Amino acid sequence: MRQPVPSVPDLVAAQKPGHAMAQAFYTSPEIFEADRNAIFGREWLLAAHVSELRNPGDYVLFDLLDDSVIICRDADGALRAFANLCRHRGSRLCIAPRGNLRRFTCPYHAWAFNLDGSLFHARLLEDHHDRDALGLFPVALELLEGLIYVSLAKQPTDFAALRAALTPCLAPFDLARTRIAHRATYPVQANWKLLLENYNECYHCASAHPEFSRSHAIHMTEERVTPLNDAMQARAAACGVPTTLVDRIGQSRREGETDHAYNRYALLDGYQTGSEDGAPLAPLLGRITGHDGGASDAYVGMLNPMLLYCDHAVLYRFFPIDANTCAQEIIWLVHEDAEAGRDYDLDRLIWLWDVTTRADKRIVEANARGVASRHYVPGPLVPMEQYIARFITTYQATLTQQETTG
Ligand code: FES
Numbered sequence: 001m002r003q004p005v006p007s008v009p010d011l012v013a014a015q016k017p018g019h020a021m022a023q024a025f026y027t028s029p030e031i032f033e034a035d036r037n038a039i040f041g042r043e044w045l046l047a048a049h050v051s052e053l054r055n056p057g058d059y060v061l062f063d064l065l066d067d068s069v070i071i072c073r074d075a076d077g078a079l080r081a082f083a084n085l086c087r088h089r090g091s092r093l094c095i096a097p098r099g100n101l102r103r104f105t106c107p108y109h110a111w112a113f114n115l116d117g118s119l120f121h122a123r124l125l126e127d128h129h130d131r132d133a134l135g136l137f138p139v140a141l142e143l144l145e146g147l148i149y150v151s152l153a154k155q156p157t158d159f160a161a162l163r164a165a166l167t168p169c170l171a172p173f174d175l176a177r178t179r180i181a182h183r184a185t186y187p188v189q190a191n192w193k194l195l196l197e198n199y200n201e202c203y204h205c206a207s208a209h210p211e212f213s214r215s216h217a218i219h220m221t222e223e224r225v226t227p228l229n230d231a232m233q234a235r236a237a238a239c240g241v242p243t244t245l246v247d248r249i250g251q252s253r254r255e256g257e258t259d260h261a262y263n264r265y266a267l268l269d270g271y272q273t274g275s276e277d278g279a280p281l282a283p284l285l286g287r288i289t290g291h292d293g294g295a296s297d298a299y300v301g302m303l304n305p306m307l308l309y310c311d312h313a314v315l316y317r318f319f320p321i322d323a324n325t326c327a328q329e330i331i332w333l334v335h336e337d338a339e340a341g342r343d344y345d346l347d348r349l350i351w352l353w354d355v356t357t358r359a360d361k362r363i364v365e366a367n368a369r370g371v372a373s374r375h376y377v378p379g380p381l382v383p384m385e386q387y388i389a390r391f392i393t394t395y396q397a398t399l400t401q402q403e404t405t406g
């Protein structure tokens with residue numbers, strides 16, 4: 001029989017600094033419900049790329065647990081986001097995951113809504129109803145360098161400081177002028193936090209990712225990494241690649257901002273990009289003039305990491321499904337003019353992060369099975385896992401804040 005789960009404040013009070021979290025955080029349906037509201041109902045979420053919404057009437061759906069958001073380009077060219085439900089009796093409005101429409105028409109009783117969300121037509125609705133009050137529910141949307149984020153929160157965290165800090169870091173890559181070369185979803189039998197924690201540390205890279213470790217210097221000691229980074233910084237300056245360090249994870253949250261970070265680090269000698277043989281994979285992005293042999297880690301909020309090479313970008317999305325299941329989606333971006341077969345080979349492009357994500361799936365699923373055991377006790381983190389420690393602090397503070405504010 002399942003033991004009753006202690007309350008969130010009790011679990012947080014019992015958290016040992018510098019240690020993994022208690023079992024309940026990774027297995028309990030009650031904590032999963034708390035995550036659904038406090039984390040996924042509050043954080044900014046990567047919902048779409050601007051290349052998916054080039055023309056008026058284009059729309060894509062962003063689905064997360066019970067919520068679905070329509071992101072569309074309206075008749076005037078503005079991007080908008082709405083809760084994907086009809087204002088009559090609440091049916092899902094759009095069923096197909098993407099398309100181009102002049103109006104949204106409900107499949108149930110055919111109420112129709114304009115692309116700006118206003119009610120266009122409601123057959124047989126009596127005149128005394130206020131039609132202006134029956135538009136689609138807007139959802140907060142922010143566009144950052146071609147990446148479209150939504151927040152399900154009534155009062156989303158501020159995006160302005162993030163935008164001011166990250167725009168100069170991202171602008172040279174011109175992600176607005178990229179397109180999606182490939183996307184893949186990897187189902188993972190584990191709580192979403194085990195997957196995110198795994199993403200946040202490279203302690204496992206040497207043992208679990210021989211392919212990644214051959215080319216990326218991130219898992220090495222500081223003495224080995226510093227000269228590589230110094231050499232890369234000089235090349236980056238010559239190629240127009242930003243190397244400014246931005247780190248506003250955790251502390252920004254206390255000031256009502258959205259977490260954000262940017263860091264460029266060196267690849268190992270002989271590697272110009274994240275390829276199997278070190279050779280370039282695709283045409284250079286944006287205004288970048290050459291390969292600096294580096295990769296940038298950037299974060300928009302707690303849940304949206306991305307990795308920027310000179311010739312492609314890799315976006316990560318973490319989808320919670322239930323207490324014991326989640327999914328990792330990977331999206332590969334290339335220059336918008338790049339053509340598969342002519343300018344890049346798709347198999348070569350996706351090789352590294354496909355093989356690495358398959359390995360992550362294996363180790364995270366094994367982690368989840370162990371954490372579910374009656375013998376599990378949270379163990380100590382090593383200094384290389386500092387970002388997990390920070391994630392745990394931020395995550396638990398967010399959960400506690402939600403518990404107290406409701
Ligand atoms: S629920 Fe949409 S028209 Fe009735």
Ligand SMILES: [Fe+2]
Pocket residue numbers: 198199204205208209356360
């Ligand atoms: Fe990994």
